[in-house]
Amino acid sequence: MQEGRHASFEYGRYGNPTTKCLEDKMSALERAESTLFLASGMCASIAVLSSLVPKDGHIIATTDCYRRTRIFIESELPKKGISATFIDPADMDSLKKALDENNVSLFFTETPTNPFLRCIxxxxxxxLCHQNGALVCIDGTFATPVNQKALTLGADIVVNSGTKFIAGHNDVISGCVSGPEELIAQVRKFHHLNGGVLDPHAAYMVLRGMKTLHLRVQYQNSLALRMAQFLEEHPKIIRVYYPGLPSHPEHHIAKQQMTGFGGVVSFELIGGLSSTVKFIDSLKIPYLAPSFGGCESIVDPPAIMSYWDLTPSERAAYGIKDNLIRFSFGVEDFEDLKADFAQALKAV
Known part of the structure; x- marks a missing residue:
């Protein structure tokens, strides 16, 4: 095999036929030359940041992002001498300044972001990044390749948490990196050493879920948009965060680069933590869990889930208020969900 006379999988950590089939399917979806599947979305992000940013390098990321990504950037990358600049997702002046003042290797961001669904x-x-020799990696988990194909828009790398919409059934964990073979080969080399392997059965589970990906996402797009419109008009909702609403700060960007706006809506309820808890406890349909993208609706109050270990003032630095709720819409009936929301809001 190593002499190149025939192709096979030398060792389970280096791949298997089921995972290869999954990777080829994801490459077709993302319009990428190559895809690497790993054990989780976080594993995929770490593999990119570890393999494509050199020692003493510099990266740019956005202020609104998945908290564990931020923790890795702030606590682990400095051990390799890698520094970072965090900018507001819409602040192009800060991006230009960071590119001018640093030898930037990589711009890493989500779009839409977590949990405020900002769009880059x-x-x-x-x-802008390519003019300064920097690579661009987009975490497209909230969008999915059904709604957004970042590589066709100029990005170099796309990361997805396959745990969410890709697999779509809240029953398997995975992640992937897609892009040109030249870059994916570098990520794969790190992955072979790191060993964050997706086992064949998990790959099969993701493949099974992907058969209905476009159907699920299209329906979830519709459901989320209708519910976002309903929530925005409700007197007990202070603010709704959803790229499909004209009130969203990057609605114009989302319209240009997305064919649908995703199945997750974040919103702020009147009152504080007690009102939030009362609302969530009154809901009957969704599960209370820290994930999204499955067939079952999921409600997540970031202040007491993802950011539970921070003080209110520390959470406020990231814009996380006690009344913030992130809601992932499943494939339930719109009228059922609307009625559930309405009765839960009456309890507040």
């Missing part, structure tokens, strides 16, 4: 202009950011 992928085409513009890619042009």
């Amino acid at each position: 202009d992928i085409k513009l950011v890619s042009e």
Whole structure:
């Protein structure tokens, strides 16, 4: 095999036929030359950050992002001498300044972001970064390749948490990295050493889920948009965060680069933590869990889940208020969910 006379899988950590089939399917979806599947979305992000940023390098990330990604950037990358600049997702002046003042290797961001669903202009950011020799990695987990194909907009790498919409059934953990073979080969080399392997049965589970990906996502797009509109008009909702609403700060960007706006809506309820708890406890349909993208709706209050270990003032630094709720819509009936929301809001 190593002489190149025939192809096979030398060792289970280096791949298997089921995972290879999954990777090929994801490459077709993302319009990528190559895809690597790993044990989780976080594993995929770490593999990119560890393999594509050199020692003493510099990265740019956004202030709104998955908390564990931020923790890795702030606590682990400095051990390799890697520094970071965090910018507001819409602040292109800060991006230009960071690119001018640092030898930037990589711009890493989600779009839409977690949990405020901010949107980055992928085409513009890619042009600015490429002019300065920096790569662009987009975490497209909230969008999925059904709604957004970041590589066609200029990004170099796309990361997805396959745990969420890709697999879509809240029953398997996975992650992937897609892009040109030249870059994926570097990530794969790190992955072979790191060993965050997706086992064949998990790969099969993701493949099974992907058969209905476009159907689920299209329905969840519709459901989330209708519910976001309902919530925005409700007197007990202070603010709704959803790229499909004209009130969203990057609605114009989302319209340009997305064919649908995703199945997750974040919103702020009147009152404080007690009102939030009362609302969530009154809901009958969703599960209370720290995930999204499955067939079952999931409600997640970030202040007491993802950010539970921080003080209110520390949470406030990230914009996380006690009344913030992130809601992932499943595939339930719209009228059922609307009625559930309405009765739960009456309890507040």
